[in-house]
Amino acid sequence: MGNESMKNCEFIPLTELLLEIIDNRGKTCPTVSEGFPLIATNCIKDSSIYPVFENIRYISEETRKNWFRAELKPNDIIFVNKGTPGKVCLVPEPVNFCAAQDMVGLRVDPEKIYYKYLYVVLKSDYIQKKIANFHxxxxxxxxxxxxxxELLIPVPSMSIQKKIGDLYCLLSEKIEVNNKINDNLQKQLELSFDYYFNNPLTSKKWKSGVLSDIATITMGQSPSGDSYNNVGDGTPFYQGSTDFGTIFPMIRMYTTAPSRMAEKLDTLLSVRAPVGTMNVSFEKCCIGRGLAAIQGNNDNNIFVRYLLKRNQWYFDNINNSGTTFGSITKDYLYKMPITIPDDMSIKRFEDNAKTLEYQIYNREKEIRTLSSIRNWLLPMLMNGQAIIVE
Known part of the structure; x- marks a missing residue:
């Protein structure tokens, strides 16, 4: 049943739905080594409702009080207007940061529009395409x-706005909680690895070797370009680290002519700049020239992954070599020098780690299901093909 109220809603210029646009100085803010967090446009992510603290800078208390024309308030919407225009996020409560240049704050008129609804509409494909056409x-x-x-916003009744905004944010918040839990489980795996393999008392039993002694390595190879598609036909295809997420890669492309393959839960290693970044394959997939798939031998897959993480220096040698487009060869990877612990230590770690990785994988499955529901539902609600009932 269609939602007639949504279909016939009025389209109103964005500026008429706002009480204020918080636009601070369009120049670089003076920073200090420590102090109050200053976020930049890189902190506004499609995957997060609120800003993420990534590569942040800091400002002094004096700068915080005197530099900015106005302060952001909870429930304002941060709108990126330069570099990646159109990216948006909500301002949390309490507001524990200031925003740098190239962003503005949108303060809604609550009599006209619900802040969560406007946030959702600004993220929609419909509005994002409109924004893209301006530049x-x-x-x-x-x-x-x-x-x-000139940006016209569809404005249905307030009750419909609240249903759409609250449902979208509810699903997004559940996704973010799962992501945070997975981040925590990853940290537990790192601590577990250090507990088992940073013990000088047991290291006397260990031996020297190379990566190919304990792992099977598959170097990627890109399939024919005319086999690529983004409609789900064929096998998921990852070309390089641009497809990487926090833990698992996100599918952007498929191929109907897969060549080199990675198995589910293999380690995916970037072999082109930036060399050494890693993800875990969520499913059996095809890998391109920018990746290698590494699978531990003798049921030691997780051990091999964290051994690679703890030997990042080997990859940094390439990244820091001064070459603009660094890359590693098959021989360089095969001959990576490592220390190989005794079999019993590896088995104990692996048995413990499998429980944590199982939790991470299942939580990622839930994240993908929720994301699929959310991303399917939004356009259906926006065009009136779906309705939320009490």
Whole structure:
């Protein structure tokens, strides 16, 4: 049954739905080594409702009080207007950061629009395409404040706004909670590895070797370009680290002519700049020239992955060599020098780690299911093909 109220809703310029646009100085804010967090555009992620603290800088208390024209408040919407225009997130409570240039804060008029609904609409494909059309052909994409007057927002009744906004954010918050739990489980795996293999008393039993002694290594090879598609036809295909997520890669491409394959839960290693970054394959997949798939021999898959993580220096040698596009060869990877612990220590670690990895994998399955529901539901609600009932 269609949602007639949504289909026939009024389209109103974005600026008419706001009480204020918080636009601070369009120049670099003075920073200090420690102090109050200052977020930049890189902290606004499609995967997070709120800003993430990634590569943040800091400002002094004096700068915080005197530099900015206005302060962000909870439930404002941060809107990136330069570099990656259109990326948005909500401002949490309490507000524990300031925002750098190239972003503005949107403060909604609560009599006209629900803040969560506007956040959801701004993230929709419909609005994102509109925003993209404003900066076609520009070297550094820039969405001007004046452009906001031409951005028309569909505005249904307040009850429909709240249903759409609350449902979308509820699903997103559950996804974020699962991601945080998985991050914590990853840290537990790292601590477990250090507990088992940073013990000088047992290391006397260990021996020297190379990576190919304990792992099977498959170097990627890109299939024919005319086999690529993004409609789900064939096998998931990962070309390089640009497909990587926090733990697992995200599918952007499929191929109907897969060549080199990685198995489920293999370690995917970037062999082109940045060399050494890693993910875990979520499913059996095809890998391109930018990746290698590494599978532990003798049921030691997780041990091999964390051994690679603890030997990042070997990859940093390539990244720091001064070569613009660093890469590693098959021989370089095969001959990576390692220390091989005794079989009993590896088995104890692996038995414990499997329980944690099983939890991470199942939680990722839930994340993907929730994301699929959310991303399918939003356009259906926006175009009136679905309705939320009490």
């Amino acid at each position: 076609v052909g520009i070297m550094i994409p820039h969405f001007k404040k004046s452009d906001m007057e």
